[in-house]
Each structure stands twice: as structure tokens, then as C-alpha cells.
Amino acid sequence: MPAETPFDFSVLPDAAASAFRDQSETMRKMLKGVDEMRNLRRSDLEIGTSPKELVYQDGHLRVFRYAPVLPPERLLAPLLIVYSLVNRYDMIDLQPDRSIARRLLELGADLYVIDWGYPTATDRWKTIEDHVDAIGDCVDVVRKRHNVEALDVLGICQGGFFTLCYAATHPERVRNLITMIVPVDFDRDQTLMAKLSRATDVDRMVDTLGNVPGRLIAQQFLMRSPFQQHIQKYADLVDLFDDHEGLLTFLRMEKWIADSPDHPGETFRRWIKDCYQENRLVKGTFTLDGRAVDLGCIMMPILNLYGERDDIVEPASSAALRSYVGSRDFTERSFPVGHIGMYVSGKTQKLLPATIAEWLEARA
Amino acid sequence: MAENAKTGNVFLDTWMAAMAPFAPASQGLVSANGQAPSVTGFDRWAESAASLAGPWSELAQRTFGVMTAMGNLANAGDPLGKALEQSFGVLGDLGGAGAQVPAALAEAAAVASRLFAAREAYRAFMTATWQRAYEEVVREAMRLTAAGTAPATPAQWLALSTSVADRVFVETFNSDGYLQAQRRLSDALADQRRSEMALLGIVAQFGHFPTRDALDAVGAEVSELRRRVRRLERAREAEVADAR
Numbered sequence: 001m002p003a004e005t006p007f008d009f010s011v012l013p014d015a016a017a018s019a020f021r022d023q024s025e026t027m028r029k030m031l032k033g034v035d036e037m038r039n040l041r042r043s044d045l046e047i048g049t050s051p052k053e054l055v056y057q058d059g060h061l062r063v064f065r066y067a068p069v070l071p072p073e074r075l076l077a078p079l080l081i082v083y084s085l086v087n088r089y090d091m092i093d094l095q096p097d098r099s100i101a102r103r104l105l106e107l108g109a110d111l112y113v114i115d116w117g118y119p120t121a122t123d124r125w126k127t128i129e130d131h132v133d134a135i136g137d138c139v140d141v142v143r144k145r146h147n148v149e150a151l152d153v154l155g156i157c158q159g160g161f162f163t164l165c166y167a168a169t170h171p172e173r174v175r176n177l178i179t180m181i182v183p184v185d186f187d188r189d190q191t192l193m194a195k196l197s198r199a200t201d202v203d204r205m206v207d208t209l210g211n212v213p214g215r216l217i218a219q220q221f222l223m224r225s226p227f228q229q230h231i232q233k234y235a236d237l238v239d240l241f242d243d244h245e246g247l248l249t250f251l252r253m254e255k256w257i258a259d260s261p262d263h264p265g266e267t268f269r270r271w272i273k274d275c276y277q278e279n280r281l282v283k284g285t286f287t288l289d290g291r292a293v294d295l296g297c298i299m300m301p302i303l304n305l306y307g308e309r310d311d312i313v314e315p316a317s318s319a320a321l322r323s324y325v326g327s328r329d330f331t332e333r334s335f336p337v338g339h340i341g342m343y344v345s346g347k348t349q350k351l352l353p354a355t356i357a358e359w360l361e362a363r364a
Numbered sequence: 365m366a367e368n369a370k371t372g373n374v375f376l377d378t379w380m381a382a383m384a385p386f387a388p389a390s391q392g393l394v395s396a397n398g399q400a401p402s403v404t405g406f407d408r409w410a411e412s413a414a415s416l417a418g419p420w421s422e423l424a425q426r427t428f429g430v431m432t433a434m435g436n437l438a439n440a441g442d443p444l445g446k447a448l449e450q451s452f453g454v455l456g457d458l459g460g461a462g463a464q465v466p467a468a469l470a471e472a473a474a475v476a477s478r479l480f481a482a483r484e485a486y487r488a489f490m491t492a493t494w495q496r497a498y499e500e501v502v503r504e505a506m507r508l509t510a511a512g513t514a515p516a517t518p519a520q521w522l523a524l525s526t527s528v529a530d531r532v533f534v535e536t537f538n539s540d541g542y543l544q545a546q547r548r549l550s551d552a553l554a555d556q557r558r559s560e561m562a563l564l565g566i567v568a569q570f571g572h573f574p575t576r577d578a579l580d581a582v583g584a585e586v587s588e589l590r591r592r593v594r595r596l597e598r599a600r601e602a603e604v605a606d607a608r
Binding site for chain 2: 018019022026121122124125126130133137192195196199200201204205207208209210223224225226227228231232235
């Protein structure tokens with residue numbers, strides 16, 4: 001077959017030539033995109049691929065230990081990560097070059113993570129107390145494996161809130177506490193998520209639905225920029241067809257966003273009522289099994305991390321922690337990123353894990 | 365015909381009662397100059413449209429009530445047979461739960477009315493937001509064109525449109541009016557779901573199937589038992605540790 005002759009745009013008026021050129025370029029990218037998509041394998045989109053082993057399981061809950069990267073003599077003390085019930089923990093290990101888990105491992109962390117799993121209808125009655133108790137079980141498992149009295153714990157977002165509750169009620173079991181993008185003073189949170197939470201009749205919702213569907217919570221996140229999230233980012237996808245790695249990152253992020261477990265109903269009820277609507281933790285009226293949780297009992301060293309552009313947990317809400325804990329060794333670091341950027345942004349990939357590792361090393 | 369006039373035909377009278385509040389609200393739906401409806405106008409129309417269901421549900425309740433009463437009369441001479449029928453009730457034995465059906469249907473009709481109103485009010489709110497977003501995008505495009513910096517490509521136009529629309533919609537989502545509208549819709553949907561479950565619960569009773577409430581009660585009990593077992597295990601582990 002004879003080679004096709006490229007179209008000579010110079011025969012057209014300037015404006016028309018420019019439009020045709022753009023159209024032609026878009027078409028070329030889209031055809032390349034079709035080719036890219038057709039050749040993708042399931043394994044290309046796997047997330048959370050850092051090697052890890054299952055060390056504990058109780059129902060849906062699992063605890064994994066990431067394979068250490070450094071030899072035993074250079075490892076830091078074990079660190080347990082407690083993620084939120086919203087979305088999945090593998091955001092800490094999206095892909096090799098966007099993984100705070102990998103960076104921590106490279107810096108000597110001996111890393112454990114709690115996977116809360118996918119709640120089913122039978123988990124509808126699980127309370128915040130149950131989740132805090134489960135953290136205690138996981139802490140004990142890791143403590144026994146390493147024969148230590150207390151553990152370093154990193155709580156993220158809602159998981160950080162549960163971790164604060166655990167640390168306040170079992171201070172002897174937590175050696176160093178790291179909180180990352182954790183809501184503390186909910187009255188200081190004026191994000192859309194907070195407003196929606198305050199405007200919810202959560203009793204009605206939970207009494208009716210049982211577990212709260214993950215897709216409902218996911219849609220609330222997308223409401224922060226609906227046209228960007230539903231239209232623009234897919235239009236921009238055309239440009240990624242020329243960027244294989246960028247395309248894979250995009251698709252992995254999409255996969256993570258879509259992986260949104262349902263939220264256990266009774267836990268959601270108290271999360272919304274006691275936290276967003278009544279701000280009980282900082283008022284000292286938040287209770288576990290009827291006993292008030294006193295943040296003043298948290299005396300161990302604390303590293304508080306948050307994103308300056310976080311529009312899911314307002315920075316002021318996280319930063320308020322300093323005012324309520326009893327610890328005198330309190331360090332705070334903020335980063336110029338949003339909520340998700342804390343895990344995957346290029347800006348935080350080196351800085352955030354290094355901040356954690358150095359802080360822990362100084363308190364080893 | 366006067367508003368409260370009755371024809372004696374129960375269906376015709378019910379229809380007229382339903383239409384009475386609906387007609388004037390519908391007239392106000394479209395303004396005289398043909399502009400799009402306001403949110404409040406639309407809301408008022410939706411509320412009155414929802415009232416359509418009220419008289420019908422009352423009629424349904426009365427009809428079922430009469431049927432139930434007739435059923436009771438027919439069985440008055442054979443109380444044991446009736447009790448046996450009800451106790452062992454088979455599928456389709458409406459008499460067994462006849463007393464519950466009219467109330468559940470009336471509740472379902474009322475809830476459906478509220479959902480209709482809430483849904484339309486929400487849609488009106490979103491329609492108004494779309495309109496405002498469209499106006500803002502056009503305004504911004506005209507401003508950029510006048511300044512000689514209009515977007516040159518479809519991609520630039522799309523980026524302009526989505527960024528302006530995002531601003532307008534996010535403003536709306538953060539407004540008290542939107543928060544109330546979504547709350548109202550969410551509540552009405554929850555009530556609708558619960559009324560459907562109540563009806564299914566009646567059906568479940570016929571077949572001796574567990575209702576959602578019964579399953580919930582079992583689930584709660586199992587969760588509590590698991591909790592107690594876990595506490596006992598923890599206490600035992602602590603005792604063993606102390607003993608060492």
C-alpha cells in the first residue's frame with residue numbers, strides 16, 4: 001500500500017488550519033488511547049503492591065506486615081498504621097513512586113497496617129468502641145511479636161480519631177503517636193463535607209439503611225468540584241494517552257476512588273452526631289462504653305501532620321490537637337497539599353516520610 | 365362549580381378535592397413573561413401536586429376498612445376457624461393482616477407525597493443552579509471575548525466552562541438552601557424506604573418470613589454476644605499474662 005500523504009494545513013485560512021490541527025492531534029491521541037487501553041493488563045492497575053504478609057485476622061479485619069527493606073539491625077521500632085473506614089488503606093502504597101509506605105520502609109520502618117476490610121450487613125452494629133477495641137487487639141498482636149510494652153502508632157484521618165481515643169484510654173500501650181490529617185475540633189471545620197454532615201438526619205439514615213453506602217460518601221467527596229471530577233479530568237485524559245506512566249497513575253487513582261466500602265451504620269451514627277454535630281471530643285463529652293475520653297491523658301510524644309490545602313479535613317481542625325493533649329513533646333508539620341496529596345503528591349513523597357522517620361528516630 | 369361542591373360520586377369528588385389546591389399553584393408556575401420558574405414557585409407547585417395523593421389515600425383507607433369489616437362480619441360465627449386461619453396464615457391470606465394494610469397503605473401514600481414534593485423542590489433548586497451556571501459561563505466568555513482573550517480551542521472552552529460551573533455549583537452546595545433541600549430529599553427517601561419495608565414486613569408476616577426489624581434485632585444481639593465473648597477472651601488473656 002502506498003504511504004499516506006500528510007494533509008497540508010497551509011492551504012487553509014489560519015483559524016481553520018489551527019482548528020483542524022487541534023482536531024487532528026486530538027484524534028491521534030484518542031486512537032493511541034484506544035491502543036493503550038486495549039493493551040492494559042489487570043496487573044498494570046494493581047495498587048498496594050509492596051510485599052506484605054498477613055499476621056492477624058479477626059473477621060473482616062486484617063493486619064499486614066510490610067516486608068522490611070533494611071536489615072533487622074537498622075530497623076526502627078515497629079510502627080502500626082491505622083487507616084480510616086472511608087476508602088481503603090492502600091492509598092499509602094498507590095504505586096512504587098507514589099508510596100509513603102515504601103519511602104518509610106526505605107528509611108528503616110518496620111511497618112504494620114490495619115485493613116478494616118469490607119463491612120457487610122452484619123457489621124451494621126459495630127460501634128466506635130468496637131473499632132477502638134480492635135486497634136487494641138492489633139497493638140497487642142504487634143507488641144507480642146516484638147516483645148515490647150508499647151508501640152508507635154500512626155493514625156490517619158478517621159483512623160487517627162480512633163487512635164486518639166485508644167491512646168487516651170490506653171496510654172501505656174502507645175510509645176509515640178503520629179496523627180495525620182485527623183479531624184479533632186469539628187467546629188473549626190467549615191468544609192462542604194462538614195456542612196453536609198451537620199445537615200444530615202443521621203438517625204433516620206442509619207435506621208433506614210443500616211450500613212451507609214460507600215458510593216454515597218464517595219459522591220459527597222466529588223461534590224467539592226463536580227465538573228472537574230465528572231467531566232474535566234476525563235477530558236484531560238486525552239493528553240495522558242501520550243504519557244503511559246501518567247495514564248497508569250490516573251487509572252490506579254480512579255480504581256482507588258471507586259473502591260469505597262460501606263460504612264458500618266452505628267459507627268457512622270456516632271461519627272456524625274458526636275463529632276460533626278456535637279464536637280464532643282474536644283468538649284470532653286465523647287465517651288467509650290460510657291466513660292469520657294480525656295485527651296489530656298495523652299502524654300506520649302506526638303507528631304501532628306496535616307495538609308494546608310486540605311478541603312476534607314480543615315487544617316484548623318487538625319491543628320487544634322495541640323490545645324487538648326497532655327503531651328509536652330508535641331511536634332506539628334504542615335505540607336502545601338490537600339488531603340489526598342498527603343499520600344501521593346510529589347511534594348510529600350520524600351518530605352513526609354523523612355519527617356516521620358527522623359522524628360521517630362529521635363525518640364527511639 | 366363551587367370549590368367544595370359534591371357530586372355524590374365518590375371518585376369524582378375525590379378527584380376534585382385533589383385538584384383544588386393544585387390548579388392555582390400550577391397557574392403560578394410559569395411567569396407571565398414566559399421566564400423560567402422560580403425555585404419557590406416550583407416548590408409551591410410541587411407541594412400542591414403532592415397533595416393530590418392525600419384524598420386518594422383517604423379513599424383507599426376507607427375502601428380497605430369496609431372490606432376488612434365485611435371480612436370480620438363473615439367470620440363472626442366461626443372465631444376458632446378464623447383464629448386458625450390467621451395463625452397458620454398462608455400467602456395471599458389478606459384477612460390475616462387486614463387491619464394493618466390500610467394504615468400501611470395510607471402511610472405509604474403520605475410518604476410518597478412528601479417524597480414527590482421533596483424531589484421536585486430539589487430538582488427545582490438544581491435547575492436554578494444550572495441556569496445560573498450557564499449565565500455565568502456566558503458572562504465570563506463575553507468578558508474574555510471583549511478583552512480579546514477568548515478561549516481559542518474546544519479544550520479551552522471546556523476548561524473555562526467547567527471551572528466557572530464548579531464555582532457556581534460549589535457555592536450552591538455550601539448554601540443553607542441547598543443543604544436544606546438535600547436534607548429534605550434524603551429524609552423523604554428514607555421515609556419512603558421505611559414505608560416500603562413496613563409493607564414488605566406485612567407480606568413477610570403472611571409467609572412467616574423474618575422481617576427486616578426481626579433480622580436487625582438478631583444482628584444486634586449477635587453483635588453484643590460477640591462483644592461479650594471478646595471481652596471475656598481479653599480478660600482471660602490478661603489473667604494468663606498476670607499469672608506469668
